[in-house]
Amino acid sequence: MSKLFTLDRFAGAGLRLRSLQIRVAQDVDHCLAEPLPEPEAITSRDGEALSCRRSLCGFIEAGTGVGKTIGYLVPLLEYASQHKKRVGISTYTRFQQRQVAKDLALVQQRIFDGLDLQVAIRLGRQNFVSRERVAFWRERLKGTDLPKAWEDFFAWVDRWDESTDPLDTTFLAWREIYPDMPEFSGLAEEDFALREDEPHAWYEAHAKAAQSADVVITNHATLLIHGALKTGLLGDLDAVVVDEADRLISAAQSLLSRRLRASLVVRDLRRQYPDPREFDFAEARQEADAIQDLLRDLGETLEYRDTLLSDWPARFPEENAALRGHLERLVPLLPSPSARRDFQRVLAGLDGGETVDVVYSPIRHLPAFHIDDLEPERFVGKLFVAFGEDEVFLPRVVLVSATLSDPMTEKLDFVHQTFGLFRRPFLTSRYEPDRFGSMTFVLPDPRVGAPFLVDDEDLSERMWNPEWLAYVENALGIDDHRKLLLTPSFEDIARWMERRGLEVGKTRLHEGILYHQSDVPGAKLVQRIEQDPDVRVVITPSLWEGVNLRLDGKPWMQDVLIARVPIPPYSPLLQERKIAWRLARQAEQARKKRERGEKAVWRTEEELRAELVWESAKKALRRLRQGLGRGIRDERDTVRVWMLDPRVLFPTDALNGLLFVAAGLEDGEDLVQAAEKIPVHPALRRWSQSVPARFRGQLSNADIFLRDGTLSSLVESEGALLCTTC
Structure with a gap:
C-alpha cells in the first residue's frame, strides 16, 4: 500500500499528502489483513449451547484535517481489488455520501491509475421521482398557467x-438541471417522491446493482436493515467502513422510534395519495382529529404531563375505550403500509x-404518540454478531468519525460499549492534527439570565427567558459578518420569530436573517444559504454536523454562534422508565453472577440517575x-466562535482578563461573582472540552459579549492594566 501514498500521486490528483492520513490508512489496512475471529462457544439465556461469530472491529477517530476519507478509501479499494471481495461504505448524511462518491472516483483514476471497480450508490425510495405521481399531477394541473420549469420537468x-x-431518475439528478423543484403553491418534492408500495423499474434496478457492485455506498439506516x-439487503459484503460512525446510534433510534401526531400523519398521507380512489382522506381525518381532541382534553386534566399508554386501561377506562375505537377505525383507512x-x-x-407514551409539545401542548427504544445500542450491536449456523453479515467493520472518543476523558477506552459490543475491538486509534485552521472565541456575560426561566431541560417546564432571547438577538447585529x-x-x-412578529412554522428571511423552521429540510436550507446573497445570518437546529457551507472556497460564515449548549431534553416519564429498566437489568445480571459464584456489583437508584x-x-x-x-x-479557514449560553463555566484562564473588564464597570463585582459560579450540569461545566485541543489556548485570549451589547477584549484589558503598573 505504501507505493500508493506518494507525493507525486497525490499532487497529480490535486491532493495534499498528510502524515496522519497515512496512519489512518495503515490502521484500516491492518483491520483488513488480520484473520477473522474464531467462533466462540457460548450459552444462551435458556441454557442452550450456541456458536457465536463476531465481526472484526476497529475504531478510528480522525479529526477534521486528518484526511480520513482518502485515508480509508485507498486501503479499502486495494483490498477489494486484490482479494476480489465486495466492500461497502456507509455514511449518515447525503452530503458525505456524495463526497465519498466523488473522492472514490478520484482515487480510482488518479491514485490507482485507472482502477475500474464497479461502484453503486444505494439510496432510499424517497430519493427517486415517481413517474406515476408526476403523471397524476400533470393531469391535475392541466390548463394551469405553469412556469417553463414545469415543462422542463x-x-x-x-x-x-x-x-x-437509475440514478438519473432521482431528485439529485434533477437538481443538476435546476437547483430545486419548480414552484407551485402547495406542491413540494415529497409530492413526487416514490412511495414505499409503488413499483419503480429504475429503483429496483439500482437496488439490484447495489447487491452485486464491487463497492457499494449506502447510508446507516440501510446498513442497519441489512446487518442488524x-x-x-446489500448482498454479501466482506468489509465495511462506517463513516460518520458517531451517528450510527441516531440512525438506529430513528428506525426504532416514532413520534406520531395522527392529524399530521393523515395530512402527509394525503400528499402521498392525493387520488381519492386510493385514500379516503375525509374519513381518516375525522378519526385522526377525534384522536387529537381526546388526547388534548385528557392532557389538560393531566397538566400536559407525559403518560404511559399501557396505564390508560386502569386509569382512564372511558378514554381508553374511545381511543381504541378511533385507532381501530383509523388503521384500515391508512394507505401506507x-x-x-x-x-x-x-x-x-x-x-x-409496546412501550408507547402520550407526550405534549412544550408551548402549544400538541399531543403525540411516542414509541421509544430504551437501548438502541443493543440493536446496533446486532450488526457485529451472529449465532448458531448463521454467518455474521459484516465480517470486517471499521468505524470512523471525528467524534468517537468519550467527550469527558477524550479516550476510546470504552467506545465499543457505545455500539453494543461486549468484546474489546481489534483496534482503536485517535488522530488530531496539531495545526489546522484558526479559531477565536467570544465568551458570554454570565450575568445574563439562563435560557429558561425554569432552568432545566424538562420539556414540560420550558419557559423562555426574554432577557436571554434579546441577548442572542443583539449578538446577531454586532457587525456585518455572516453568521451561523x-x-x-x-x-x-x-x-425569536414571535419577537419579530413573524409567522411561526414557516422558514422566513427577515432583514437578512433566515429563520429556519421544520417546513424546509436541511439540504434545501443549505441550497438557499449558498444561492441567496441576501442571507447574512442563519438560525437553525439542523446544521450542527454533516454539512460544509462554502463560498468562493472559504467558509460561508465568519462567525459560528452557539445559542445554548445542546443538552438533550428529557421526559420525566422516560427517565423513570430508564431507571426501572436498568435496575431490572442489573438484578438479572447480578443473579447470573451469583449462579457463577461471582460477586455482583450493585449501583443504587441515585447512582443510575447520575x-x-x-x-x-x-x-x-x-x-x-x-x-x-x-x-x-x-x-486556511478562520472562524470566530461565540458561546452565548450564560450558564457555562467561565474558563479559568480567562478569569484574569475578566477582572480587568469588571474594573471598568459600575456593576463589575456582580460580573466577577457570576463568573465564579459552578454550573450544576456537567455539560455546562466541561463545555470547553468540546473545543479541539489545538484551539483551547485561545480561550484565554477571548472577547466577552456584555449584556449591554458591547464586545470587550479580555486581552486588551489585561494589557492596559499591565502598562499602568510598569
Whole structure:
C-alpha cells in the first residue's frame, strides 16, 4: 500500500499528502489483513449451547484535517481489488455520501491509475421521482398557467426509458438541471417522491446493482436493515467502513422510534395519495382529529404531563375505550403500509405489548404518540454478531468519525460499549492534527439570565427567558459578518420569530436573517444559504454536523454562534422508565453472577440517575464539538466562535482578563461573582472540552459579549492594566 501514498500521486490528483492520513490508512489496512475471529462457544439465556461469530472491529477517530476519507478509501479499494471481495461504505448524511462518491472516483483514476471497480450508490425510495405521481399531477394541473420549469420537468421524466441510468431518475439528478423543484403553491418534492408500495423499474434496478457492485455506498439506516435486521439487503459484503460512525446510534433510534401526531400523519398521507380512489382522506381525518381532541382534553386534566399508554386501561377506562375505537377505525383507512404498522404499534401499546407514551409539545401542548427504544445500542450491536449456523453479515467493520472518543476523558477506552459490543475491538486509534485552521472565541456575560426561566431541560417546564432571547438577538447585529447561529431546537427559533412578529412554522428571511423552521429540510436550507446573497445570518437546529457551507472556497460564515449548549431534553416519564429498566437489568445480571459464584456489583437508584445525567452531558459535548467544527473545514479557514449560553463555566484562564473588564464597570463585582459560579450540569461545566485541543489556548485570549451589547477584549484589558503598573 505504501507505493500508493506518494507525493507525486497525490499532487497529480490535486491532493495534499498528510502524515496522519497515512496512519489512518495503515490502521484500516491492518483491520483488513488480520484473520477473522474464531467462533466462540457460548450459552444462551435458556441454557442452550450456541456458536457465536463476531465481526472484526476497529475504531478510528480522525479529526477534521486528518484526511480520513482518502485515508480509508485507498486501503479499502486495494483490498477489494486484490482479494476480489465486495466492500461497502456507509455514511449518515447525503452530503458525505456524495463526497465519498466523488473522492472514490478520484482515487480510482488518479491514485490507482485507472482502477475500474464497479461502484453503486444505494439510496432510499424517497430519493427517486415517481413517474406515476408526476403523471397524476400533470393531469391535475392541466390548463394551469405553469412556469417553463414545469415543462422542463415533465419533459425530463418523459425521456426516461429502459436505457436510463437509475440514478438519473432521482431528485439529485434533477437538481443538476435546476437547483430545486419548480414552484407551485402547495406542491413540494415529497409530492413526487416514490412511495414505499409503488413499483419503480429504475429503483429496483439500482437496488439490484447495489447487491452485486464491487463497492457499494449506502447510508446507516440501510446498513442497519441489512446487518442488524439480517435482511441481506446489500448482498454479501466482506468489509465495511462506517463513516460518520458517531451517528450510527441516531440512525438506529430513528428506525426504532416514532413520534406520531395522527392529524399530521393523515395530512402527509394525503400528499402521498392525493387520488381519492386510493385514500379516503375525509374519513381518516375525522378519526385522526377525534384522536387529537381526546388526547388534548385528557392532557389538560393531566397538566400536559407525559403518560404511559399501557396505564390508560386502569386509569382512564372511558378514554381508553374511545381511543381504541378511533385507532381501530383509523388503521384500515391508512394507505401506507408503514403508517398502518406504526398505529398498530400504538394499539399494542394500550395492551402493554409496546412501550408507547402520550407526550405534549412544550408551548402549544400538541399531543403525540411516542414509541421509544430504551437501548438502541443493543440493536446496533446486532450488526457485529451472529449465532448458531448463521454467518455474521459484516465480517470486517471499521468505524470512523471525528467524534468517537468519550467527550469527558477524550479516550476510546470504552467506545465499543457505545455500539453494543461486549468484546474489546481489534483496534482503536485517535488522530488530531496539531495545526489546522484558526479559531477565536467570544465568551458570554454570565450575568445574563439562563435560557429558561425554569432552568432545566424538562420539556414540560420550558419557559423562555426574554432577557436571554434579546441577548442572542443583539449578538446577531454586532457587525456585518455572516453568521451561523446553531440552537438545539426549532422552538428556540419560534420564540425569536414571535419577537419579530413573524409567522411561526414557516422558514422566513427577515432583514437578512433566515429563520429556519421544520417546513424546509436541511439540504434545501443549505441550497438557499449558498444561492441567496441576501442571507447574512442563519438560525437553525439542523446544521450542527454533516454539512460544509462554502463560498468562493472559504467558509460561508465568519462567525459560528452557539445559542445554548445542546443538552438533550428529557421526559420525566422516560427517565423513570430508564431507571426501572436498568435496575431490572442489573438484578438479572447480578443473579447470573451469583449462579457463577461471582460477586455482583450493585449501583443504587441515585447512582443510575447520575449516570443518565453524565450520558446526556456526553451527547451534548459531542454535538457541541460537531457544531464548532462547521467553521473549520480547511487548513486556511478562520472562524470566530461565540458561546452565548450564560450558564457555562467561565474558563479559568480567562478569569484574569475578566477582572480587568469588571474594573471598568459600575456593576463589575456582580460580573466577577457570576463568573465564579459552578454550573450544576456537567455539560455546562466541561463545555470547553468540546473545543479541539489545538484551539483551547485561545480561550484565554477571548472577547466577552456584555449584556449591554458591547464586545470587550479580555486581552486588551489585561494589557492596559499591565502598562499602568510598569
